[in-house]
Amino acid sequence: MEQLATIGLNHYLTISAILLSLGLFAVMTRKNAIVILMGVELILNAANINFLAFSKYNGGMQGVMFSLFVIVLAAAEAAIALAIIINIFKIFKSVDVSSIDSLKE
Amino acid sequence: MSNLTPYTVIFYIFAAITVFSAAFVVFTRNVIYSAFALLFTFFGAAALYVFLSADFIAVTQVVVYVGGILVLLLFGVMFTNSIMQAKPKSDVLHIVPGTLLLIGMIGAILYTFYTTHSWMPGEAILQGSIVERIGFETMSRYVLPFEMASILLLAALIGAAFLARFDKSTDNK
Numbered sequence: 001m002e003q004l005a006t007i008g009l010n011h012y013l014t015i016s017a018i019l020l021s022l023g024l025f026a027v028m029t030r031k032n033a034i035v036i037l038m039g040v041e042l043i044l045n046a047a048n049i050n051f052l053a054f055s056k057y058n059g060g061m062q063g064v065m066f067s068l069f070v071i072v073l074a075a076a077e078a079a080i081a082l083a084i085i086i087n088i089f090k091i092f093k094s095v096d097v098s099s100i101d102s103l104k105e
Numbered sequence: 106m107s108n109l110t111p112y113t114v115i116f117y118i119f120a121a122i123t124v125f126s127a128a129f130v131v132f133t134r135n136v137i138y139s140a141f142a143l144l145f146t147f148f149g150a151a152a153l154y155v156f157l158s159a160d161f162i163a164v165t166q167v168v169v170y171v172g173g174i175l176v177l178l179l180f181g182v183m184f185t186n187s188i189m190q191a192k193p194k195s196d197v198l199h200i201v202p203g204t205l206l207l208i209g210m211i212g213a214i215l216y217t218f219y220t221t222h223s224w225m226p227g228e229a230i231l232q233g234s235i236v237e238r239i240g241f242e243t244m245s246r247y248v249l250p251f252e253m254a255s256i257l258l259l260a261a262l263i264g265a266a267f268l269a270r271f272d273k274s275t276d277n278k
Contacts, residue, residue: 007112007113010218010219011120015123018124018127022128022130022131023127024206024207025203028206029198034181038139038143041170041174041178042127042143042146045147048162048166049150049157052157055231056159059226059228061238061239064238064239064242065250068165068239071162072169072258073257074170075173075174078177079261080261080264080265080268082269083265086181086184086268095185
């Protein structure tokens with residue numbers, strides 16, 4: 001109960017572990033490419049929570065800066081991935097990743 | 106449960122919002138529901154960032170993730186599913202290995218975290234607003250990554266516009 005009542009590092013690590021596993025589950029089990037992208041976003045958020053938690057309890061700024069750059073990279077990744085998915089949809093008329101099996105049109 | 110302060114209660118509320126909406130994103134079959142549940146996950150994560158005294162990161166999270174990435178994902182959902190005709194379902198495969206991976210991953214990470222005997226916090230825990238410190242760090246130690254991130258964003262912008270543009274030559278073929 002003492003552990004539960006005072007918020008410490010372990011609480012944040014638990015949340016980020018759950019988010020990471022859920023994201024990995026989405027990436028592994030879903031066929032829709034957009035939901036896979038959502039899983040990747042969940043994983044990146046889990047990493048961010050970890051960075052910020054360690055940064056807070058360490059007192060340094062490294063984790064904060066790194067999480068800022070993670071957000072920047074996530075934005076770039078989402079834009080490129082959506083462009084690729086739209087191209088795939090134009091060619092295959094579907095975003096089902098298990099049915100996309102040819103490199104050439 | 107003697108010293109259950111409002112701080113703790115609010116933390117648990119936001120943690121529950123984050124985790125349960127993330128579970129909803131993953132386990133619902135409807136892509137639209139996933140996208141909207143992701144909104145709550147991002148807001149919950151932003152609230153957790155505030156708890157971690159990273160207020161600037163929380164605001165950035167709301168602006169970039171909710172205002173940018175989520176809208177982009179919703180556009181993707183709308184483009185690639187004809188929602189008027191069929192239900193935008195997403196099929197599931199490898200459900201058993203996926204579940205095993207989910208449980209094993211959570212178990213392994215939590216085991217590692219909780220058996221690492223004691224995390225030793227630094228002598229100066231981050232407190233209060235860190236906006237000013239982020240400004241100093243960005244312009245001093247992290248100025249090179251900062252500039253490189255701007256170049257990367259420009260390249261990603263051009264690349265995404267190039268990839269997703271309407272291509273006449275493939276249509277006339």
